[in-house]
Amino acid sequence: MPEVLMCETNVSEGRRTEVVEALVEAVRSVPGVRVADWSADADHNRAVITYLGEPDRVLEAAKALAEAALEAIDMREHEGEHPRQGALDVVPFIPIRDVTTERAVEIARSFGAWLGGRGVPVYYYEDAATRPERKSLPKIRKGQYEALEEKLEDPAWAPDEGPAEFNPKAGATVTGARFPLIAFNVNLRTDDVEIAQTIARAVRHINGGYKAVRGMGFALEERGMVQVSMNLVNYTETPIHRVLETVRSEAARYGVAVAGTELIGPVPLGALEEVVKFYLQVHDFTTEQVVETALLA
Numbered sequence: 001m002p003e004v005l006m007c008e009t010n011v012s013e014g015r016r017t018e019v020v021e022a023l024v025e026a027v028r029s030v031p032g033v034r035v036a037d038w039s040a041d042a043d044h045n046r047a048v049i050t051y052l053g054e055p056d057r058v059l060e061a062a063k064a065l066a067e068a069a070l071e072a073i074d075m076r077e078h079e080g081e082h083p084r085q086g087a088l089d090v091v092p093f094i095p096i097r098d099v100t101t102e103r104a105v106e107i108a109r110s111f112g113a114w115l116g117g118r119g120v121p122v123y124y125y126e127d128a129a130t131r132p133e134r135k136s137l138p139k140i141r142k143g144q145y146e147a148l149e150e151k152l153e154d155p156a157w158a159p160d161e162g163p164a165e166f167n168p169k170a171g172a173t174v175t176g177a178r179f180p181l182i183a184f185n186v187n188l189r190t191d192d193v194e195i196a197q198t199i200a201r202a203v204r205h206i207n208g209g210y211k212a213v214r215g216m217g218f219a220l221e222e223r224g225m226v227q228v229s230m231n232l233v234n235y236t237e238t239p240i241h242r243v244l245e246t247v248r249s250e251a252a253r254y255g256v257a258v259a260g261t262e263l264i265g266p267v268p269l270g271a272l273e274e275v276v277k278f279y280l281q282v283h284d285f286t287t288e289q290v291v292e293t294a295l296l297a
Helices: 017-028 055-072 101-116 144-151 193-203 240-252 269-280 291-296
Strands: 004-011 033-041 046-053 088-097 122-126 173-177 182-188 213-220 225-232 258-264
Touching: 004 055, 004 101, 017 033, 017 046, 017 055, 033 055, 046 055, 055 088, 055 101, 088 101, 101 122, 101 173, 182 193, 182 240, 193 213, 193 225, 193 240, 225 240, 240 258, 240 269
Parallel strands: 088 173, 122 173
Antiparallel strands: 004 046, 004 088, 033 046, 182 225, 182 258, 213 225
């Protein structure tokens, strides 16, 4: 069976549907690459496009998407709830089948060198990081786009690729290789954003919460609710159900109910195995019991 590499490209555009659809079509134009999922959020003003295929094909698709995004998105006009630093904000490459981490890092750095050659400052993160302080995406993106011009004047923040010069339209891009991440959001039936922010602090690692959780609280203006938006960076360490039940418990302190949840992008089957075990109390359940698992073997 062929090697499979996945890329979950995050772009700073979630309101102009025609632009996001054009980016998806740019990926689909590359033979041998499959779009697994895409979604756009107006409040976050962000889209995530997930695609997979053989490593070299995925690299070409990432370049095609980048070309389209850099042409269509102008960071000088961007506003949204989600932290961001560039038009083509984050481009992670994720090993799925018969692809080593080293190979994923090689692809990420090939992409970064290409993008840097187009005048975009590029930072490597996670397994592709060139120094310990750049492993974390939040640390690289601190201050967001608005702080980027001053940041690039500091030699300590010289980009790994591309010019150490502010690109007003494109901003900067972060790329690398990482473990499959789960983007998981919990929407709450309140318009008090402080409640969401307090709960985010309770569950995220940086404030003493779960080791594998990053989180922020946002207002969903168009829906009249708030959201605890999280990245579960390792579902084997912190499973989905544990995070949801903690958010539910914390929200109950304020008399607030969970309105619903969102999974952004594809989810590893192994992560859902724990959800089934917990909520159905089928403690010996395995993904081998799923019919489609046998069909794909």
